[in-house]
Amino acid sequence: MKLFIETFGCQMNISDSEIVASILDGEGYQICGTAAEADLVFLNTCAIRDNAEQRVRKRLRELSGLKRKQPGLMIGVLGCMAERMKEQLLEEELMVDLMAGPDSYRELPAMLLQVSSGQRVANVMLSEAETYEDLSPVRHHSDGVSAFVSIMRGCQNFCAYCVVPYTRGKERSRAPESIVEECRKLMTDGYREVTLLGQNVNSYHWQGDRSLRFPDLLKEVASAVPSMRIRFATSHPKDISDELIATIANTPNVCHHVHLPAQSGSNRILHLMNRKYTREWYLGRVKALREAMPDVAISTDLIAGFCSETEEDHMETLSLMRECHFDFAFMFAYSERPGTSAAEKLADDVPTTVKKRRLNEIITLQQELSLESNKADIGLRFSVLVEGVSKKSDQALFGRTPQNKVVVFPAGDLKAGDTVDVVIHDCTSATLLGKTV
Numbered sequence: 001m002k003l004f005i006e007t008f009g010c011q012m013n014i015s016d017s018e019i020v021a022s023i024l025d026g027e028g029y030q031i032c033g034t035a036a037e038a039d040l041v042f043l044n045t046c047a048i049r050d051n052a053e054q055r056v057r058k059r060l061r062e063l064s065g066l067k068r069k070q071p072g073l074m075i076g077v078l079g080c081m082a083e084r085m086k087e088q089l090l091e092e093e094l095m096v097d098l099m100a101g102p103d104s105y106r107e108l109p110a111m112l113l114q115v116s117s118g119q120r121v122a123n124v125m126l127s128e129a130e131t132y133e134d135l136s137p138v139r140h141h142s143d144g145v146s147a148f149v150s151i152m153r154g155c156q157n158f159c160a161y162c163v164v165p166y167t168r169g170k171e172r173s174r175a176p177e178s179i180v181e182e183c184r185k186l187m188t189d190g191y192r193e194v195t196l197l198g199q200n201v202n203s204y205h206w207q208g209d210r211s212l213r214f215p216d217l218l219k220e221v222a223s224a225v226p227s228m229r230i231r232f233a234t235s236h237p238k239d240i241s242d243e244l245i246a247t248i249a250n251t252p253n254v255c256h257h258v259h260l261p262a263q264s265g266s267n268r269i270l271h272l273m274n275r276k277y278t279r280e281w282y283l284g285r286v287k288a289l290r291e292a293m294p295d296v297a298i299s300t301d302l303i304a305g306f307c308s309e310t311e312e313d314h315m316e317t318l319s320l321m322r323e324c325h326f327d328f329a330f331m332f333a334y335s336e337r338p339g340t341s342a343a344e345k346l347a348d349d350v351p352t353t354v355k356k357r358r359l360n361e362i363i364t365l366q367q368e369l370s371l372e373s374n375k376a377d378i379g380l381r382f383s384v385l386v387e388g389v390s391k392k393s394d395q396a397l398f399g400r401t402p403q404n405k406v407v408v409f410p411a412g413d414l415k416a417g418d419t420v421d422v423v424i425h426d427c428t429s430a431t432l433l434g435k436t437v
């Protein structure tokens with residue numbers, strides 16, 4: 001049987017799709033490259049914003065067309081949208097045979113047996129313990145150079161706007177030994193970089209035979225795989241400690257890049273969002289990071305037009321961006337998610353046109369900041385991990401600096417997986433251009 005998995009949403013979902021592939025691998029399903037050749041198609045879905053769900057709906061309509069031509073095709077919806085909508089999705093999307101939430105993937109083989117006997121099935125039970133730590137992910141999404149390793153699941157921060165605590169359940173940490181072992185295996189298999197994943201990695205806390213927090217885990221992983229680059233995402237500003245900053249600064253193979261979602265620059269909005277930090281706290285953490293590591297890159301997430309946001313609040317977001325001088329950002333218009341506390345208690349009262357205008361101002365400013373940040377790299381030398389051939393020219397390769405910036409440079413006789421020193425001579429707001437030295 002052939003299985004095609006299409007993944008939407010965040011890195012966590014990419015990692016989960018690799019777990020699903022591993023569970024079904026043992027059941028005789030092989031990954032294939034297109035929906036057209038598959039017996040079973042899974043969409044691993046995202047529910048973070050309405051437009052993320054609309055993309056999934058559009059894909060389901062296309063797959064329904066395919067299924068009319070190939071009635072034997074099985075269609076499954078996995079992940080956060082399945083969890084958010086529960087059985088309602090089966091009622092609305094009649095071509096869907098199966099729905100499974102993020103904690104029920106071990107049940108997939110049994111569920112597929114039911115589907116093959118003509119039933120439509122759903123399992124959206126969340127778990128307080130599931131981490132899939134004993135499974136070896138089948139890395140069908142990977143380039144063979146860089147891989148994701150999930151270190152924790154769930155989130156219980158309950159930011160007012162966010163659906164994740166409802167779709168992913170309670171926070172739980174994975175056993176350190178299984179994390180270290182998975183990283184070692186990646187190294188043996190030739191991988192050169194690993195990104196440790198969680199919704200809030202710095203609240204990682206293993207309490208088993210010993211107690212371990214994120215800085216300790218980072219040290220253990222880094223020393224177990226000294227030839228690999230270590231990255232991690234995402235860090236919540238409320239608990240990025242001095243100890244963690246020192247660990248990033250002092251562990252040679254941990255990359256000097258921190259993704260630190262700010263969401264807003266206004267204290268009033270941060271409070272309404274239930275982010276549990278102030279603008280001053282955030283600025284203090286950015287200062288501490290830059291002092292400990294002058295070459296650190298800091299990226300962020302920002303939301304425009306959250307409930308009751310005024311022009312003054314918006315200006316504070318713009319001024320926070322300037323003060324922090326973010327190297328990169330993901331920027332979004334607020335999208336109300338059913339069931340969240342913002343949806344229940346606050347009015348989504350910023351008009352769409354205003355949200356879009358504010359978002360555009362944020363994007364324009366970030367392009368300026370990214371360009372300045374990239375220009376400051378001209379003339380400097382970086383160690384670059386080669387990821388592959390550049391999209392624009394097969395004579396050029398692309399890779400990343402430790403700061404996570406993409407660099408394009410002439411190929412020479414280098415290949416993906418090599419690490420090379422590159423001097424930067426030019427840039428755009430999105431890419432550095434360099435030459436190997």
Ligand code: SAH
Binds near residue numbers: 198263303332334335
């Ligand atoms: N766990 C991470 C982020 C997960 S979601 C963290 O806490 O930082 C990724 C980003 O999506 C968030 O940082 C936020 O900027 C954005 N986001 C989440 N819910 C949203 C919503 N309802 N509307 C718009 N953007 C949202």
Ligand code: SF4
Binds near residue numbers: 157163236
């Ligand atoms: Fe969502 Fe907040 Fe949890 Fe991030 S920390 S996943 S934004 S609730």
Ligand code: F3S
Binds near residue numbers: 008047079080164
């Ligand atoms: Fe989306 Fe779920 Fe990730 S809602 S962002 S796929 S945790």
